Amino acid sequence: MDGTVLVADDDRTIRTVLTQALTRAGVKVHATSSLTTLMRWVSEGKGDAVITDVMMPDGNGLEMLPKISQDRPDLPVIVISAQNTIMTAIQAAEADAYDYLPKPFDLPDLMKRCAKALSKKGKGLSASSSASIRTTNMDAADEGLPIVGKTALMQSLYRFVARLMNSELPVLISGESGTGKTLVAQVLHDFSDRRNMPLVRMRVDDLVELDGPSKILARAKDGTILIEEISDLGPAEQGRLVSMIDSPGEHSPRFLATLVGEMTGAVDDQKVRRDLFYRLGGAPITVPPLRERFEDIPLLASFFLEKVDKETGISRNFDPSAMKLIQTYTWPGNVRQLENMVKRLGLTAKEAVISLSEVEQALSNQPEVAAILSIGKSDRLASDVDKHLRRYFDLHGSQLPPNGVYQRILKEVEFPLITIALDATGGNQAKCANLLGINRNTLRKKISELDIQVTRRRKLM
Numbered sequence: 001m002d003g004t005v006l007v008a009d010d011d012r013t014i015r016t017v018l019t020q021a022l023t024r025a026g027v028k029v030h031a032t033s034s035l036t037t038l039m040r041w042v043s044e045g046k047g048d049a050v051i052t053d054v055m056m057p058d059g060n061g062l063e064m065l066p067k068i069s070q071d072r073p074d075l076p077v078i079v080i081s082a083q084n085t086i087m088t089a090i091q092a093a094e095a096d097a098y099d100y101l102p103k104p105f106d107l108p109d110l111m112k113r114c115a116k117a118l119s120k121k122g123k124g125l126s127a128s129s130s131a132s133i134r135t136t137n138m139d140a141a142d143e144g145l146p147i148v149g150k151t152a153l154m155q156s157l158y159r160f161v162a163r164l165m166n167s168e169l170p171v172l173i174s175g176e177s178g179t180g181k182t183l184v185a186q187v188l189h190d191f192s193d194r195r196n197m198p199l200v201r202m203r204v205d206d207l208v209e210l211d212g213p214s215k216i217l218a219r220a221k222d223g224t225i226l227i228e229e230i231s232d233l234g235p236a237e238q239g240r241l242v243s244m245i246d247s248p249g250e251h252s253p254r255f256l257a258t259l260v261g262e263m264t265g266a267v268d269d270q271k272v273r274r275d276l277f278y279r280l281g282g283a284p285i286t287v288p289p290l291r292e293r294f295e296d297i298p299l300l301a302s303f304f305l306e307k308v309d310k311e312t313g314i315s316r317n318f319d320p321s322a323m324k325l326i327q328t329y330t331w332p333g334n335v336r337q338l339e340n341m342v343k344r345l346g347l348t349a350k351e352a353v354i355s356l357s358e359v360e361q362a363l364s365n366q367p368e369v370a371a372i373l374s375i376g377k378s379d380r381l382a383s384d385v386d387k388h389l390r391r392y393f394d395l396h397g398s399q400l401p402p403n404g405v406y407q408r409i410l411k412e413v414e415f416p417l418i419t420i421a422l423d424a425t426g427g428n429q430a431k432c433a434n435l436l437g438i439n440r441n442t443l444r445k446k447i448s449e450l451d452i453q454v455t456r457r458r459k460l461m
Contacts, residue, residue: 006052007022007031007051008031009056010057012033025111030047033057039067042071052078054081054082062092065079076120077096078099079101081103082102086161088100089155090158100162147184150296154293160285165192170256170281170282171283172285173185174287176334177336179288179290181258189223194254197221197253198223199224204234221253223254224256230276242273242275242279263277290331298327305345307343309346315352319353319354325359325360329369341362345359427455
């Protein structure tokens with residue numbers, strides 16, 4: 001790499017890391033924590049590429065992009081942001097950012113993108129050529145859309161959706177039930193140039209009658225037609241849809257469609273006609289299932305819980321052990337299933353902190369949960385001890401238990417632990433001490449104190 005990169009971020013660590021990495025790659029770097037300084041450098045003609053954060057102490061990096069685009073149209077700008085939602089990617093695209101990455105970013109990935117930006121200046125992320133951010137209320141939309149996540153899968157989805165926003169290409173959105181396919185379609189319409197035009201959701205009945213397609217086109221009129229679950233359409237209805245796409249009339253709409261499952265499999269199984277697939281599959285999008293992005297589950301759960309908090313006025317959060325169980329579950333119903341469970345817990349939880357037992361109860365009647373609950377119980381000794389101690393204290397009512405609780409509880413844990421370890425090692429105390437990770441003399445002392453009967457035997461394998 002060669003050239004000069006302007007770096008703007010209020011995090012000193014990020015500035016240092018980027019400066020060192022880019023310098024090692026042979027690039028000159030000017031780094032600042034101020035957007036004002038960045039804009040002065042740009043106006044002075046400095047820099048061959050820019051890396052900027054969004055939220056800065058003296059302004060919003062995205063709001064500076066139109067000015068940079070106007071003054072230096074060939075200067076590529078890479079946006080980095082800790083706001084890991086699809087709206088940030090959309091805003092970056094609409095502001096003609098060259099590229100967008102979420103924080104925390106992968107440094108080698110950012111370096112590759114920076115090298116590409118330096119070699120291909122002026123070729124932006126956005127499919128539009130707008131020089132200003134639209135006045136759409138992004139914050140309001142952000143509150144209503146659970147398309148959030150910081151995993152690589154979701155960030156890739158964000159960037160792809162942002163590129164397709166103002167394209168005329170038909171889009172086929174596939175994925176498992178509950179992943180948010182219809183929401184992606186809604187975003188593609190709501191933040192496109194057609195957003196002031198109708199979004200018509202087409203039903204099977206709309207294609208049964210011969211004049212159905214013409215009626216739909218008349219309703220859409222330069223807007224968007226969304227066909228939800230195209231495999232629900234019969235062969236005849238799919239044929240009419242093909243004809244409608246081929247002859248959209250004077251006010252040609254954009255066509256979006258959703259499909260539960262995998263695209264090519266639906267064609268191979270003859271659920272979707274090949275000619276229809278070829279017409280709708282110009283820009284295919286696959287929405288990943290929740291189990292493939294489990295790192296996003298806490299983010300989604302917090303998102304849904306905050307929505308309930310606004311309704312109830314009670315601020316809740318999950319106990320760490322409860323969240324661990326939520327992340328372990330496979331969620332066959334995906335985001336929709338998670339949303340329903342979190343909402344129920346937000347309304348019914350007894351305390352501000354939603355407990356592990358409450359999550360277990362909420363999951364107990366869910367599909368595919370038996371195995372995970374049984375695995376979880378074997379891994380949660382602390383949880384079992386917690387339940388035991390709470391019952392123990394509750395039995396004493398308003399009175400405290402007798403002094404010496406600590407030693408009594410330790411003995412209750414030590415007795416079965418040492419007994420089982422001795423049984424596992426065939427009564428061999430040397431092996432048992434190694435297994436437990438304690439001194440052999442300590443083990444002998446514990447055996448005596450706890451009055452454990454030791455029987456030497458050959459351990460059967």
